[in-house]
Structure formats: structure tokens, C-alpha cells
Amino acid sequence: SSAFDPQRWRADFPVLRRSVHGKPLVYFDNANTAQKPQAVVDAVDGYYREYTANVARAVHSLGEQATAAYEGARDKLARFLNVPSRDQLVLTSGTTQAINLVAYSYALPRLQPGDEILVTQMEHHANIVPWQLVAARSGASVKAAPISADGELLLDRFEAMLTPKVKLAAVAHVSNVIGTVNPVAEIARLCRARGIPLLVDGSQACPHQRVDVQALGCDFYAMTGHKLFGPTGTGALWAKREHLDAMPPFFGGGEMIRTVSFDGTVFADPPHKFEAGTPNIAGFIGLGAAIDYVENVGIAAIQAYEAELLAYATEALQSVPGLRLFGRARQRAAVMSFLIEGVHAHDVATLLDHEGVAVRSGHHCAHPLMQFFGVPATARASLAFYNTREEVDAFVRALDKVRRLLA
Ligand code: PMP
Secondary structure, three states: OOOOOHHHHHOOOOHHHHHEOEEEEEOOOOOOOOOOHHHHHOOOHHHHHOOOOOOOOOHHHHHHHHHHHHHHHHHHHHHHOOOOHHEEEEEEEHHHHHHHOOOOOHHHOOOOOOOEEEEEEOHHHOHHHHHHHHHHHHHOOOEEEEEEOOOOOOOHHHHHHHOOEEEEEEEEEEOOOOEEEEEEHHHHHHHHHOOOEEEOOOOOOOHHHHHHHHHOOOOOEEEHHHHHHHHHEEEEEEHHHHHHHOOOOOOOOOOOOOEEEEEEEEEEEOHHOOOOEEEEEEEEHHHHHHHHHHHHHOOOHHHHHHHHHHHHHHHHHHOOOOOOOOOOOOOOOOOOEEEEEOOHHHHHHHHHHHOOOEOOOOOOOOOOHHHHOOOOOOOEOOOOOOHHHHHHHHHHHHHHHHHHHOO
């Protein structure tokens, strides 16, 4: 067992001190959104208290301070993802906006009737619906590569589907439902060999493992800040410079232009050409603090500790009679979907809440994956580095209670 001490870090998260229904909170809904350390709360608070100002347009001191902090967050995120250059990182409201930007600005102008966009059976709706929308406008279609019963992408089937019709492939780095870690570098090699650009939905990867967009070899990488212990309404799109240069802006407005006249407008260079309007300044300043925080804990240490905790939790879950665990990929992040025979997922989540345990129940914005498993919903426990074995024990005790009550 590693020397990683979750107690040392738990103290930094105010919410983890509270109780729910008189029980200590066990927060196992991290894949939905993660808790925020005090440093993030302080960074957001500090901006509003001490230097509230807009960015990129004021020369006064507060404006300069706000701009430096906001652009500093871009630098931190660029380093965190090993983006080759900060101007390739477009700040967005999250993964959803990042993928929509690629769909409308990159894919739509290139799609012809009969073209295909290739995704997988395990995608979040955010990596399906935007492609369907641009497919509907262009006469293209969205195809899904199949997965195994264990929830692994069938790579040979994926490869066979990479025909000349495919104009873009889009895959999750890590599944938000079953934790599968997809072999993105290998997928990227397959795509590159055929000249097909690859978008990776990294929402669920960033909180759990080192992400190096250059080592992955993809074309686009979308991420979300609120799952990485930062504020909601923050995220980013990394794209290769050649793509950003070729993409027309999607949103128009202030901050994204060089000059405007009624004879024509000259756009700013990337990334600003995609960042119309006043951004979520406080949110990104908070995200910058979140990245500092995660770097200090150490992403490699987080990954190693979570692997141990996942193994412990998986074994503990297997001791619950009648429990079905979904997804057994060999490479998995600490996300577990399950059902108890004869009990609806919402009832599991409701009763767990009464025991202080927060899990999500439902389709997890992944209807096609639910259809694959043949269930309408699952309960999902998703862990973070501040979770402990004691919490897993409490969770399993609570599950046993649920089972005895309802099954
Ligand atoms: N993709 C995946 C795999 C996700 O888990 C999520 C969030 N649940 C998203 C996309 C969408 O992220 P956001 O809501 O932050 O835009």
C-alpha cells in the first residue's frame, strides 16, 4: 500500500467536513462534479473581493491584475495538458462547448452527404449529440464502434470502420459510466495513418491521470474544469494550430476581433478568435488554483492511490449479494456502475443518501451505453483522491442495508 495519505488532503475540502442526514458525508459522485479545495474557493473569492474587473480591455490596475490572473490560468492549464503553445488552448464553458465548437466550426464546413463521424458505443451525449446536429445539417451520419461485454472498445472493429467516408473520429479518453480508459495513443495512430482527425473527450481523464496531448497524438482534446476540482462553467479545447487557423469563429462579439467595420471584420488570432464576450473570469482564476493544487498533490500519486482504492472497492462490492457491476475493462479509472438485483437505481441512490453516501443514479448521459447493457439506469460510485477505504467500507455497509431493505 502506498504512502499516499488522503486524510492530509481531505482537510483542504470544506464540503467533506459536513454531514448528510446526520451521517458523515461520503461523496462518491466525483464524476458528476468534484469538490473544491479551499484554495479554489479563496481564489474565486479573492478576485471578487480585491480585483473585480474585465479582462483584455482595461489598462487600469484592476483590469491588468484580472487579465494576468485569467491568462495565467490558461498558462497553467496549457502546461498541465502539455499543450505545445498557450495560443492553442481555447477556454470554454466546459467539454460540451468545446465539442460543439469543433462540430460547428471544424466539422460542419467539411461534411458532405454520405460522410461519417465515428464515435463509440460508450460516449457521453456531449460526444454524440453535437455530431448528430451537424450530421443532420450536412447529410452525414454518426456511426458508433462497438464495445465488448467488459466495456472495452473493440479496436479491430473501430479500425475497420475507419473508412474514407469518416471525416472525424471522436472518442472518450475515460468513460464516465464504467471508467474504461481507452487506448487513445493507439486510436490516434490508426486515425493518423488514414488522415482522419481525432477528437478526444477528456472530461473524465484529467482528474485521474496525467494527460499529455502531444504524447496522445490526437487533433483535438476537450476537457472540463469542474471535474478537476475547479469551478463550474470552466473548460477548454486544445486543437492543433493548423486546425485553429482553418476554423472560422463560432461565436461572434467583443474580444474576438482585430477590427470591425461594416465592410468586413478582421478576427483576432487563436485562441481569442473563439472567445467572444466576457469570459468566466472568476471561474478560470479558480481553475488555475485547482491546477496548482492538483500539481502539488501530484497526479502520478493520485493515479497510483486511486488504482489501489478502485481495487479495494471492486472487491468489496463483489461481497454484496445480488450486485451486478458494469464494465470490467483492464484499464479503468475509479468509476463503478452497478445495480442490485430487484432494486431500481434511483431507490439505491435515495437510500444511500439517507446513509450519507452520495452516488449518482440514472443513465449518466449515456443512453446508447445503457441500451448496450440492456438497463434503463445504473447507480454509479465515482471516487477521487480524497476518498478513503473507510468510506468504501461505509458505502458497502450502506449498500448491504439497502439490499436487506428492498431486494
Ligand atoms: N463527456 C464526458 C465523458 C463527461 O463525463 C461529461 C460530464 N458528465 C461531459 C462530456 C460534459 O461535460 P460538461 O457538462 O462539463 O460540459
